[in-house]
Amino acid sequence: MSLHLAQFIAVLGGQLEGDPELPIDRLAPLEAAGPRELSFLSNPRYQPQLAASRAACVIVAPALAEVARARGACIVADDPYLYFARATQLWKQHHRPAVAVGIHPSAVVDSSAIVHPSASIGPLCVVERGAHIGADTVLKSRVTVGEDCRIGQRCILHAGVVIGADGFGFAPHGGAWVKIEQLGAVRIGDDVEIGANTCIDRGALQDTVIEDGVKLDNLIQIGHNVRIGRHTAMAGCAGVAGSTTIGAHCTIGGAANILGHLTLADHVHVSVATVVSHSIARPGHYTGIFPMDDNPKWEKNAATLKQLYRLRERIKALESQQQTTPIDRPR
Amino acid sequence: MSLHLAQFIAVLGGQLEGDPELPIDRLAPLEAAGPRELSFLSNPRYQPQLAASRAACVIVAPALAEVARARGACIVADDPYLYFARATQLWKQHHRPAVAVGIHPSAVVDSSAIVHPSASIGPLCVVERGAHIGADTVLKSRVTVGEDCRIGQRCILHAGVVIGADGFGFAPHGGAWVKIEQLGAVRIGDDVEIGANTCIDRGALQDTVIEDGVKLDNLIQIGHNVRIGRHTAMAGCAGVAGSTTIGAHCTIGGAANILGHLTLADHVHVSVATVVSHSIARPGHYTGIFPMDDNPKWEKNAATLKQLYRLRERIKALESQQQTTPIDRPR
Amino acid sequence: MSLHLAQFIAVLGGQLEGDPELPIDRLAPLEAAGPRELSFLSNPRYQPQLAASRAACVIVAPALAEVARARGACIVADDPYLYFARATQLWKQHHRPAVAVGIHPSAVVDSSAIVHPSASIGPLCVVERGAHIGADTVLKSRVTVGEDCRIGQRCILHAGVVIGADGFGFAPHGGAWVKIEQLGAVRIGDDVEIGANTCIDRGALQDTVIEDGVKLDNLIQIGHNVRIGRHTAMAGCAGVAGSTTIGAHCTIGGAANILGHLTLADHVHVSVATVVSHSIARPGHYTGIFPMDDNPKWEKNAATLKQLYRLRERIKALESQQQTTPIDRPR
Numbered sequence: 004m005s006l007h008l009a010q011f012i013a014v015l016g017g018q019l020e021g022d023p024e025l026p027i028d029r030l031a032p033l034e035a036a037g038p039r040e041l042s043f044l045s046n047p048r049y050q051p052q053l054a055a056s057r058a059a060c061v062i063v064a065p066a067l068a069e070v071a072r073a074r075g076a077c078i079v080a081d082d083p084y085l086y087f088a089r090a091t092q093l094w095k096q097h098h099r100p101a102v103a104v105g106i107h108p109s110a111v112v113d114s115s116a117i118v119h120p121s122a123s124i125g126p127l128c129v130v131e132r133g134a135h136i137g138a139d140t141v142l143k144s145r146v147t148v149g150e151d152c153r154i155g156q157r158c159i160l161h162a163g164v165v166i167g168a169d170g171f172g173f174a175p176h177g178g179a180w181v182k183i184e185q186l187g188a189v190r191i192g193d194d195v196e197i198g199a200n201t202c203i204d205r206g207a208l209q210d211t212v213i214e215d216g217v218k219l220d221n222l223i224q225i226g227h228n229v230r231i232g233r234h235t236a237m238a239g240c241a242g243v244a245g246s247t248t249i250g251a252h253c254t255i256g257g258a259a260n261i262l263g264h265l266t267l268a269d270h271v272h273v274s275v276a277t278v279v280s281h282s283i284a285r286p287g288h289y290t291g292i293f294p295m296d297d298n299p300k301w302e303k304n305a306a307t308l309k310q311l312y313r314l315r316e317r318i319k320a321l322e323s324q325q326q327t328t329p330i331d332r333p334r
Numbered sequence: 335m336s337l338h339l340a341q342f343i344a345v346l347g348g349q350l351e352g353d354p355e356l357p358i359d360r361l362a363p364l365e366a367a368g369p370r371e372l373s374f375l376s377n378p379r380y381q382p383q384l385a386a387s388r389a390a391c392v393i394v395a396p397a398l399a400e401v402a403r404a405r406g407a408c409i410v411a412d413d414p415y416l417y418f419a420r421a422t423q424l425w426k427q428h429h430r431p432a433v434a435v436g437i438h439p440s441a442v443v444d445s446s447a448i449v450h451p452s453a454s455i456g457p458l459c460v461v462e463r464g465a466h467i468g469a470d471t472v473l474k475s476r477v478t479v480g481e482d483c484r485i486g487q488r489c490i491l492h493a494g495v496v497i498g499a500d501g502f503g504f505a506p507h508g509g510a511w512v513k514i515e516q517l518g519a520v521r522i523g524d525d526v527e528i529g530a531n532t533c534i535d536r537g538a539l540q541d542t543v544i545e546d547g548v549k550l551d552n553l554i555q556i557g558h559n560v561r562i563g564r565h566t567a568m569a570g571c572a573g574v575a576g577s578t579t580i581g582a583h584c585t586i587g588g589a590a591n592i593l594g595h596l597t598l599a600d601h602v603h604v605s606v607a608t609v610v611s612h613s614i615a616r617p618g619h620y621t622g623i624f625p626m627d628d629n630p631k632w633e634k635n636a637a638t639l640k641q642l643y644r645l646r647e648r649i650k651a652l653e654s655q656q657q658t659t660p661i662d663r664p665r
Numbered sequence: 666m667s668l669h670l671a672q673f674i675a676v677l678g679g680q681l682e683g684d685p686e687l688p689i690d691r692l693a694p695l696e697a698a699g700p701r702e703l704s705f706l707s708n709p710r711y712q713p714q715l716a717a718s719r720a721a722c723v724i725v726a727p728a729l730a731e732v733a734r735a736r737g738a739c740i741v742a743d744d745p746y747l748y749f750a751r752a753t754q755l756w757k758q759h760h761r762p763a764v765a766v767g768i769h770p771s772a773v774v775d776s777s778a779i780v781h782p783s784a785s786i787g788p789l790c791v792v793e794r795g796a797h798i799g800a801d802t803v804l805k806s807r808v809t810v811g812e813d814c815r816i817g818q819r820c821i822l823h824a825g826v827v828i829g830a831d832g833f834g835f836a837p838h839g840g841a842w843v844k845i846e847q848l849g850a851v852r853i854g855d856d857v858e859i860g861a862n863t864c865i866d867r868g869a870l871q872d873t874v875i876e877d878g879v880k881l882d883n884l885i886q887i888g889h890n891v892r893i894g895r896h897t898a899m900a901g902c903a904g905v906a907g908s909t910t911i912g913a914h915c916t917i918g919g920a921a922n923i924l925g926h927l928t929l930a931d932h933v934h935v936s937v938a939t940v941v942s943h944s945i946a947r948p949g950h951y952t953g954i955f956p957m958d959d960n961p962k963w964e965k966n967a968a969t970l971k972q973l974y975r976l977r978e979r980i981k982a983l984e985s986q987q988q989t990t991p992i993d994r995p996r
């Protein structure tokens with residue numbers, strides 16, 4: 004089951020320095036790789052580990068070719084991380100059976116749903132009335148795609164994903180809640196990947212939209228009427244409340260929360276666990292995290308924090324007093 | 335498939351100003367609605383959009399009737415948002431097939447479970463030993479209701495919901511954890527809606543209780559022995575730790591976290607992402623969010639925050655020094 | 666279906682003060698227990714409730730034996746909470762049917778997966794190619810165990826758990842994301858319990874590892890390449906980003922978030938909702954929570970917080986000014 008270095012070069016390109024017949028049994032991180040394993044160095048920060056690595060071969064950038072060559076075999080590639088990504092794809096292609104195309108007999112697919120013949124609907128999935136599943140799209144196990152929802156081509160939906168549950172909409176009435184039926188659906192573009200147990204709600208009147216190339220991690224919540232722009236990536240446990248529009252090429256950190264009815268520009272980067280409470284018109288990196296401390300210090304700071312505006316007033320008082328003390332006047 | 339304005343009036347009441355034969359093809363938001371679409375204006379903030387709307391007809395409050403009439407057809411209703419909610423229900427009734435009553439053949443329902451004949455158990459659901467499912471309740475797809483758990487009438491449980499997994503209870507012993515078997519169950523009232531992939535754990539000794547009319551969004555975690563009062567609503571990704579009691583008519587923001595063994599009064603409103611660390615005895619609106627900023631500013635503020643109590647001491651020192659400077663004494 | 670006190674003593678030990686023939690119908694919390702119910706007092710804080718309790722019998726520590734005896738029957742045990750945990754196990758054994766061993770007919774188990782004959786694979790579970798399920802392990806309903814993942818002995822995986830979905834790994838390329846195939850798997854030790862809808866991703870190159878005795882609550886996200894040490898417990902909605910190592914005997918509070926590529930020592934305790942943004946080398950208790958307040962106060966404090974570093978500068982200015990005022994110099 005090993006691949007020779009020559010096989011990587013033949014498919015992925017790159018410049019090999021070393022023996023093309025060298026067999027590779029596995030891909031491995033630099034510090035763990037052994038003499039029959041292929042590794043990579045993408046972050047220059049880890050360069051010190053390069054010399055010490057026992058890897059059969061290391062994928063490196065041109066700038067490191069000389070250092071790498073001194074150690075042993077290497078593949079020189081303009082973008083080593085991208086090369087490594089493609090190497091994992093090549094590896095998978097050779098070592099794992101191809102995805103089973105078609106509908107698993109345990110899946111429940113409504114007769115009015117349209118599933119492309121090249122799509123794969125895994126075990127115990129549910130595809131409801133009027134849903135569309137595009138070419139080469141894979142629903143792993145236990146995925147639900149609700150009625151009239153459309154999934155593009157080459158998407159991957161991991162286990163437990165729920166597309167098209169009702170958005171959370173109610174009108175208050177006499178102390179109780181009256182349901183607003185969610186009459187929209189969900190539209191998902193091409194090349195979208197959606198992590199395990201993530202939920203994307205159907206729109207209230209119009210569709211919730213996930214554009215091409217979006218990548219969502221596990222356990223994410225996308226509210227109704229949200230639109231997420233092309234190639235935006237969101238890490239696990241993040242949440243987006245209803246009717247918010249996120250631009251293209253954004254990254255949203257894990258457990259970040261974006262409130263409803265906001266607009267985020269393209270190229271906005273939100274840190275982990277940050278609450279986005281207003282629209283963001285300019286690209287950039289935005290953060291709101293309470294810094295962790297050991298508990299006793301945190302307690303002291305948190306207690307002070309609750310009277311922070313009073314501190315400001317006390318500073319103001321000091322300032323005004325200082326400016327009016329007679330001693331200052333003559334100066 | 336269109337409805338005439340007269341059909342809305344006949345079922346939902348309201349005062350129509352305009353042609354009752356006007357056909358409606360869709361419900362739509364004010365800014366997007368076209369000449370065969372019905373819209374609504376509930377928030378006076380959006381009044382400027384009213385004149386510009388191309389909607390066939392707009393649902394408005396009596397105070398706006400005159401303005402609306404000048405634009406075109408309108409339905410005057412005391413509470414336009416409530417009227418709109420009911421219009422979505424009417425629309426759904428006419429345009430979507432009725433929920434399939436009964437147990438889907440792919441569902442796994444224990445022979446000792448009691449499912450009301452008017453209930454709907456969707457594909458790939460699991461209803462365990464001794465569970466009860468009330469009249470007109472709908473379990474969409476892939477819902478689990480654990481043993482002895484009881485769901486009331488007219489509830490909706492969305493895909494992936496788990497009712498009655500074990501609460502998280504262990505006794506520490508010699509560095510390991512000894513399981514406390516969870517002997518209670520979950521009791522859910524009438525008219526409760528539970529969002530996709532939300533989990534409600536069974537009680538340790540007594541039942542976890544969700545009272546009538548509660549609305550829970552997606553990916554919410556409700557710990558064992560919790561009680562949630564009537565008509566309380568919780569947004570997505572919120573969590574409630576064990577043995578906490580939340581009052582009636584509360585709203586809990588998305589990703590908010592409520593610690594265990596607390597009591598929240600009725601009519602408490604908790605902001606998104608807020609951590610509730612102590613009981614709340616009085617109705618009101620409570621918040622604890624670190625304000626987002628651009629990252630460089632956040633870093634400066636966060637660094638200062640870690641020494642906040644020292645700042646307070648420095649202010650105190652300044653104050654005491656200022657008060658004892660000779661220049662002040664004679665005054 | 667009642668048990669006599671003598672039956673508890675016979676199996677669990679402890680010293681009974683009272684009538685061994687006393688019938689017990691239920692286990693119950695101290696304040697709710699009635700005259701045919703067994704309760705316990707583990708936290709001395711609740712001692713005042715002891716005298717008032719109507720429980721048939723109370724499990725207490727030796728130090729409270731005298732007080733408890735004055736009230737009625739008691740079982741004296743060195744660790745009442747541990748005794749209570751075991752009592753729940755004894756109770757369950759007598760009152761609930763044993764777990765059904767074997768594979769439920771509705772489960773989808775790949776023919777190459779190895780399931781120990783004493784394991785229980787519940788309804789609508791999916792066990793993929795090459796997965797191993799150890800002795801006495803229970804997969805409740807709707808659990809997915811991905812290919813090549815290994816679950817140890819005596820584990821419990823609750824409904825909706827997803828083991829071995831792809832880790833979240835992509836290389837950026839020309840504004841889009843290129844998938845890094847996740848070639849590792851997940852390895853889970855013995856005596857691990859995993860809560861409903863929790864997700865543990867497969868490693869990119871090596872395995873994600875959950876060591877023996879770990880307890881994970883519901884809706885937790887464990888990223889790829891993470892390692893969680895023995896007997897660590899994590900509460901609901903927590904998240905651990907990729908390649909982080911958590912030590913043994915840690916406790917992680919609900920909704921806490923641990924960033925990627927970090928190392929946490931053994932015996933680290935992280936408070937609820939805290940963001941761990943750097944490695945923790947020393948055992949201890951760490952916190953980072955924005956304190957909740959009523960909303961108007963929070964607004965004032967939050968506004969001030971955004972200019973906190975400016976306050977520090979103002980204090981510095983005051984200090985330097987004060988030290989240089991002529992009045993101070995002569996002193």
